[in-house]
Amino acid sequence: MQDRLPKRDEVALELTWRLEDIYDDEKKWEEDFNKIAELADKIASFRGKLSESAQNLFDVFAVSEELEHVLDRVYGYAHMREDQDTANSKYQSLHQRAMSAYVGAGEKTAFMNPEILQISDEQLNKFYAECKGLNKYKRAIGEIRRLKDHMLSSEMEELLASAAEVQGASQKAYGMLSNADLKFPTVKDGKGEDVALSDGRFVPIQMSKDRELRKNAFEAYYGRYEEFKNTWAAMYDGEIKGRIFEAKARKYNSAFEKAVDGNDVSPAVCDSLFESIHDNMDKMHRYVSLRKKLLGVDELHMYDVYVAMLADYDMKVSYEEAKELSLKALAPLGEDYLDVVKEAYENRWIDVIENEGKRGGAYSGGCYDIHPYMLLNYNDTLNDVFTLVHEMGHSMHTWYSNKAQNILDANYKIFVAEVASTTNEVLLYHYMKDHAQNAQEKAFIINHFLDSFKGTMFRQTMFEEFERKTCEMAEAGTPLTAEALYEVYYNLNKQYFGEDMISDPQIGWEWCRIPHFYYNFYVYQYATSFAAAVAIADRILKEGAPAVEQYKKFLSSGCTQDPVSLLKIAGVDLTTKAPIDAALKVFGEAISEMESIVGNRSVQ
Structure with missing residues (x-):
């Protein structure tokens, strides 16, 4: 490791993303920023007129589509500029201005949904017949009307829209404390x-x-x-109270019900996940026991969770080597897929290494009109190789959807967002395992796969249980103090890791550092997506072209159907527990394969 992190201006240009592809001159950002209010005002001029004619309804959606393009560029550029150096006050300001403009536009356009709900089905069908262009927006209109029971009056929708920035304050404070100040x-x-x-x-x-x-x-x-435990608790409490406020305002029984309904998914999918995980907890405990045995320790502690179980073997992979590995592993997806991956590498779609003030973790983002971008903090580990292909999977999902759908239909739901990324990871795992140079390297790669199962199927489900339990506590009137949150998290950790793990007292504070707890019940979808990805990758490797074609159809479908139906295109049915149980069976088989390779010896 370097003695210190480089400052942003010390990072090699080729290792940074080229945000100039969005705006090569920030004067253009300012011009687009000013357009936001203009377009929002233009939409507002249709207030009270949407039911008057098919043309009015078409025109307001056409302007809304243009507004989406501009907001996407303005906000995308600003938040990525801030993420590359969160201590940079110029880009803090740019991001804050973009967020305020986003909220302001939401306030001015909040009348649309209530007015669209007031149009009768008969009148709407007449509009579709009169104005063929309106059919372009049929899916978006249908999504609005799907949530009819939870829409409010125009005045109330405006009020909720204006509260959005306030409700985002906890997430903003969390980001500043964890990324810039801590x-x-x-x-x-x-x-x-x-x-x-x-x-x-x-x-x-x-x-x-x-x-x-x-x-x-x-x-x-x-x-x-x-x-800072009380500060973290106050921020998390604010996040949860904001969710509860909106759920009550929109007449949902719980904040969780509102969150999954927004994705057009039944709460039963998450409940089935919990049931399957609890039924298979013995496999997680078996994994922990294997880890303790292979590390050769008398006591296994939480600081022994990330180290490779093969303590006498290590694998360092440079970024250049990782790129080559990714191209070989993703080859089953076809040359057209690989061509775009190569373009990402060659044309600086990726911000690669950590620098002072840079946001931690990794993500795929970007703009509909340009191309996806990826933020990494690459550190030459095997995990970083998998993170690279993971984020590339997100980017490719976005790229395919953006090419096939208009901006209103391209933005796929969170529920399927982790499928493409994890499919890439599973393909990389199979490639690296099959091409391992020796038994020790093969075991090291299986170790990573086991850790992925632990970190995704089990850990993310544990996160979801924490989020569900604490939200239910708040809904029941129980204060979310630092100590109460600690107790919930610590006890879940003990349950998931079992008796062979020493749950060190410090681990009870891990909830403080998880940014996904501010993403409104996001994390369970990592687990369901992981299960779906295991099934999809298996089909691609066994069936070849037909499975690849179906998979790319899924990637290209955006949000044109509900998420569970979209996954059926790729051959996965999450209305049953079968995909979850099948994935956990693979986990058990990988544990057995690891045991057969390393035998009964303890590896020091």
């Missing part, structure tokens, strides 16, 4: 030397073979979070 101390490694600790370096350090370093970093890292 600093970590240096820690000692096993030789007594100082090692710099940061958010981006925490997991790589937890993967280190130096157990003393892992322990010291673990305790210092979570100790730092604990110092």
